[in-house]
Amino acid sequence: MNTFLNEKSNGKKMVDKVFKAAVAANIAKQKYGDEVVNATLGTLFDEQGKFVALNNVWGPYETIDNVQKAKYAASIQGNPDFRDAVYKWLFGGLEEEIKCEIIATPGGAGAISSAFKNILSPGQTVLKPSQGWGPYKTMAIECGLTLTDYNMFKNGEFDLLGFKKSLNEVMDIQGKVLVIINDPCHNPTGYSLRPDEWDDIIDILNDLSSKGPVILLNDIAYVDYTVEGDSWKNHFAKYNRFNKNVMTIIAFSCSKTLTAYGTRVGAQIVITKDKLQLQNFKDAAIYSARSIWSTVNNSAMKLFSLIAHDEYLLKKYKVEKQKYVNLLEERAEIMVSESKEVGLELYPFVEGFFVTIKVPNNKEKEALNLKLQKANIFTVEVDGGLRVAICSVPKRKLKGLSKRILELKGRK
Ligand SMILES: Cc1ncc(COP(=O)(O)O)c(C=O)c1O
Structure with a gap:
């Protein structure tokens, strides 16, 4: 072929829906000022509309000397003290030991894409939730993989039967399953699985592993924003219940945890009883x-x-971060209760940075998004709906928003 780029890369073009919607919102803001509701960005903003950079993160950063800032890391796997810190952060409250390997990565994105690359071969399929973070698709395509969705919700809770069916179908075709579960505080719906749902998932994966290797990729980008606080992390003990033919890869990210999105730090935490494969x-x-x-x-x-x-x-950091967990809860309460009141259907929500308005039909979704944009309300189109990033919208702008959206939805 007569092109500079190879066949696979020629024609590749990134259209990031979040950044595109954010640009449109910023243009509107220059024209219309404060009346614009910019619910596009998945980063924390305070009630004054200021980007949140936690003082108890960025203060201590100033105490790190320039040589450390300038230096290469001590190891490709990640600095040993960093790996110890990740272990302590996630598993420090557990009674039992979690036998794992930890590899530092550039953010959660690095952890996920590197897992895709090393777990599946080109042409194979990765399973993702029917409502999911957009870049899973980009990363899969970059690795030459295809994607299959498992249905996330049925009757207001996790669709366990749909999950089991989809995983078995993929297992029967390719003899191996890599499945992403983004929990807690799922992006874009804000769902968090209940402990009993997780128990069932663990049983399903264990059963499935009699047919072939099963890899659970647990994307925990928002783990430090659950209303349960650190006690949610007791959940990780459940990964010790997996059979030898199951591997868990936890994708951890400092982006939201520290409000350190731009520093690009995260980790893969890999757990399996199979020592050689680990x-x-x-x-x-x-x-x-x-x-x-x-x-x-x-x-x-x-x-x-x-x-x-x-x-x-650590204590100071936790106190400061908790303020934002509480703020997110207050914002969610406005959005969820008002949506219920006026009859605007949302996907099941528990906690976190986002809520998603249910619009399964793509044409209707695009039409509604256009109507909202004309009314200076900016959301992001996601699978099956429109995502409202409550992490970036102050309470005063969330009040009455559900009613406005519903009215616009009904308008020709
Ligand atoms: C669901 C989900 N997973 C992973 C990430 C990874 O983020 P980062 O690569 O900045 O750590 C994000 C960030 O927005 C996310 O929303």
Whole structure:
């Protein structure tokens, strides 16, 4: 072929719906000012519309010396003190030990895409939730994979039967399953699985593993924003119940946890009883790291371990972050209760950064989004609906929003 790019990359073009909608919102804001509701961005903003950069994160960052900021990381796998900090952060409250390997990655995105690359071969299929974070698709395509959805909801709760059916279908075709579960605080719906739903999922995956290897990719990008706080992390003990033919990869991210989105730090935490395969995964992940991004941001890894290992700093961080967990709860309460009151249907919501208005029909969804934009309300089109990022909209703008949206929906 007579092109500079190879066949696979020629014609590849990134259209990021979130950034596109955010640009439109910013243009409107310049024209119409405060009347614009910008519910596009998945980053925290306070009630004054200011971007939240936690003082108890960025204060301690200033104490890290320039040499550390300038240096390469100590290891491709991630600095040892960072890996210890990740273990403590996630599993520190558990009674039992979690036997795992931890590999630092550039954010949760790095953890997820590297897992795709090393778990499946081109042409194979990864399972994602029917409502899911957009980049799963981009990452899969980049790795030459196809995607299949499992249905997320039935009768207001997790569709366990649909989940089981979809996983078995993929297993029967390719003899292996890689499935993404984004929990807690699912993006874009704000659903968090109940403990009994997780128990059933674990049983389903264990049963499935009699047919072939099963890999659970648990994307926990929002783990530090559940209303349950650190006690939610007791959940991780359940991963010790998996059979030898199941591997769990937890994709952890400092982006939301520390309000450190731009520092690009996260980790893969890999758990399986199969010691040889655990070692093989670690080796492959380090190889991929060296060949794609090399090492992870040294000063941000230092920052995370500084906060995680210092009880005083950790306490201050938790108190400050809790303010935003509470704020998210207050914002959600407005959106969810008003939607219920006026009859605007949302996907099942529990907690987190987002709620999603249910619009399963694509044409209707696009039409509604256009109507909202004309009324200076900016949301993001996602699978089966419109995502409202309550993390970035102050309470005063959420009040009455459901009613406005419903009225616009009914208008020709
Ligand atoms: C569901 C989900 N997973 C993972 C990520 C990863 O983010 P990052 O790569 O910044 O850690 C995000 C960020 O928006 C997300 O919403």
